Every structure is written in C-alpha cells, then in structure tokens.
Amino acid sequence: MVNPNCFNYKRRAESTLRVAAGTAPATCGRPLPAAAVRGAEPERAEGAEAARGCPQPHPARRSLSFRFPGGGGGPRAAGAGPDEPMASALRPRSPLLLGRLSGPRRGVCAPAMAPPHRFALELPGCTLAHFAVGGDALGALPDPSAAALLGPPGRSYSLCVPLAPGGDCAARVRAARLHQRLLHQLRREPLRRCRLRPLLCYGPGGGAGGVQHGFLLHDPSDSPDTRRALFSLLGESPEGPRLGEFVGDARLQVWQRLWExxxxxxxxxVGPRERVVSAPEPALHPVVPDLPSSGVFPHREAARAVLEACIPFIPEAQAVLDLVDQCPEQAQKGKFPVIAIEGLDATGKTTVTQSVSDSLNAVLLKSPPACISQWRKIFDDEPTIIRRAFYSLGNYIVASEIAKESTKSPVIVDRYWHSTAAYAIATEVTGGLQHLPPAHHPIYQWPRDLLKPDLVLLLTVSPEERMHRIERRGMERTREEAELEANSIFRQKVEVSYQRMENPCCHVVDASPSREEVLQMVLSVIQNN
Structure with missing residues (x-):
C-alpha cells in the first residue's frame, strides 16, 4: 500500500537502488526545502547546504522510513483520528530531477520493505489516541473518540511531513518550515471551517529521528469542496503528493484510502482501502527522543547547526552565528555568585531582577542579550526548531557576558536556559501533563558546555493574577506568550517542565505578595543557598 503522507520520489535516471531487505527498487532524493519565507529560492537553500558539506542520509534509508504494507506500490499515509482528516504524506524527490520527469512517471513509488508506522492523534481534552493503518486486519478498533473523529458524520483527511530517520539538521529545518506553511494554508478559506488537530507519525521502536509532524482535518459537513480544496492545495506543490482519506461505519470501524x-x-x-486499528501507547511521548535535536539542544553545536541551515532564507542567522563565534567555547564563571531568575511573563521578573541586582550591587543581564534582541521578532515567527536554536545560542552569548562580569561582582540573569527548555518541551509534546517526559529524564539536565548559575529562582503567581497584570500593563506578547493566555494546559506544561529541571533545579518563590515581600523572600533564598 502506498503511504499517503508522502510526496513521491522521482526515480534517478542513471541508476536503480535496491533495498537491502529485498529486490524492490527504491527511489531516492533529498527533500525539497519549504518555500523561503522571505523569497529565498529552494535551489539556493540546497546549494548552501551542500557547500557546507552536511552529511546526507543514504537514499535507501530514506525509502525505508516509510511504510509499504503488503508489498504495495508505494509509501503509506499517516492515519488520522476520529474528528480529523485523512492522512496524506509528502514525499521528497531528488532535487536534480525536480520538474524534469513528467507523464505517467509522476507519482510512481516503488515498493520497499519497512516497519509499520503508528500515529498519535491529539483529541479534545488533550488526550492522545494511538493507532495504525493496515497491518493486522483483526486488530482492535481504534479509540472510540478517535473513531468518531475519523468516521461519520463528516469526513477526515490527513497530511504528514516526512523526515527520514537520521535526517540532518537541514532536513529537520525544511520539514518544520513546510509543516508551518501547510498549517497557515489549512487555516484559510475554505478549509478553515474544518477542525484541525495535530497528528504525529512514528515508528514502533520509538527511536530518535523518525517522527513526522502533520495534521488531521475533519470536515463535519462532508462537503465535496473540502476534498477539492485539498487537491488544489497539494497540487500546487512541485512534488506529487498523495492524500489519505478516512471512511467509517456505524460500528466505529474505520478504513483509510489513498488519493494520488x-x-x-x-x-x-490508489489501491484498496486499509483498516485503522488501535496501537499501544508508547512509554514515552513519540517526540521526546527527538527533543535534543529539535528544541532542547544539549550543546552549542547542535543549536548552531540549525541556524547554519537557516542562512539561505534568514540572513540574520549569520549575524547571530558571528556573535556566537566571538564567545569562548567553554565560558568559566568568576568568583562572584550568578543567580538566574525565571518565570512566566507577568510574574514580576523585571521588577524582582532589578530590585535584587540593586540590593546586591550586582550586574543585571538578560537572555536573549541586547545584541540579538533586534532579531527576536524574526525568529519568533519561525518554527520551534529555529526559534529555540536562536534562544539557545542567545544563552551562550549571555554566558560569555556572565563569565566576564562575575569576575567583578555578583550577576543576576533575567531568564536563561531553563526558560528555553521549558517552552520547547511544552510546545513540542502534544497532549496533556501526563505526556511530558517523566521527572529525572535527561532532557531536564543542564547543557554540559553552558556556564551554570549558582542558583535558579522560579517566580510563580496564580493564573488569575498573571492575567490581571498582563491586561493592566498592555504587554506585547510573543506567539508562545499568547498561547499561555489562551491554553491553560500549555501553561501548566511550561510550569511543570520548569519544576522538573535538575542540576540546577528551580527554587520556587510565590511572587503574589507585595514587591517588598517578594524581594525579602528572594533575598532570603539567596542567603540560605
């Protein structure tokens, strides 16, 4: 069966690759980069990456990253949940052949052996339904809530952006930007009337590098205009996409069929329809193994590689990297204490950090630092992997400033690594609090090459008090700050992620009382630690 969640590969003209597990020919090629936000051409992005010598995954491995049940003629699509659209996979083709092969060869995918993929659909209430398509036809029915979204009344479709296991940072950046572009297009008329939910495609092994992000689109009215709009949207791509569609019956049985x-x-x-069956929930959320390469970077070079891949379409990325290159690889703290103060917006960080620095005669620093804050809006509009790489590198620039200033006086830092990590975890991990990485997971550990503060304080206030302060001050908010306001589950995930940080941990301080009371509590914690 062909994977509907893939753009089809174009076959190379000079040679035919064979999959190690059998004799089926596998097409190959690198993913086409997402259209540049500010006019960068895909060819320019590809060329820049090649010039940097980024290692490319072997084409056979890329083919194996998709599921081809029953030895069918192509890759398989991601499954979708009950209230959601069909699974459609976007499959990359060789950039050397883009636009050069036409006629019946477009859309052709050769069969290959690959492990079955599973899907995680976010349901109302921030729960997740896990299911697979095909495989054991006698498998259990999908979660009733998911089946209700996938089946009648209405009709569901899905799209997933592929990423081969082991894909480099440039491939991740391209996939993330394509995912964001599709999200913007799916929110326009006539598709905006449909219900849109996050959909993940992942391998049963749960390893790093195999998660594909996508969407489930559910049309309650089952309008033929929805399918036509999706055909038009996907047909504009230079690649030959396939669209997955779910059909169900009154017994909550659901099948998927593919369009090419x-x-x-x-x-x-394309081909016969395949049954949707339930799948066991993995021990860890599927995205957790990918977090070190997609948002919670364990060292400077991991974040740097992401911004290097962005240079062709974000010129400011080079300016940030130039500043990072001026910083020592391993900044060392001076003899004076370094205290980081964290917290959600409107918890009093600005007031407390200024008051504490005045009381201790300390230097006050902020992350991101002033030297890159001018580009913050540019990176805030990018996907999580790019946004977090920007903030991560900002932490390393701040670390060099801390190293210098802590030789002369105490240093207070307004936000540091903990906020970068907490927001990344809460953004990438779909579902509710129960889906966060468990306490003591390595993702909560401080990066090994980043200067570590002596103490981290986490300011907290009630949600009601925080909202009151935001409204009173008319504060300008980033995308994630707006999400904090609108989504209480997201806010709770950020707070819990903060509280699970280790080495160093966060000392929680209630910032609801008066300024003077909060200052005295903070100074007391500093003195006792």
Missing part, C-alpha cells in the same frame, strides 16, 4: 495525483490524469484513488 498523476500527470495528465488528475487525482485517482
């Missing part, structure tokens, strides 16, 4: 775009023939259904 062929040159000169329009959209056609």
């Amino acid at each position: 775009l062929r040159d000169g023939a329009g959209w056609r259904q």
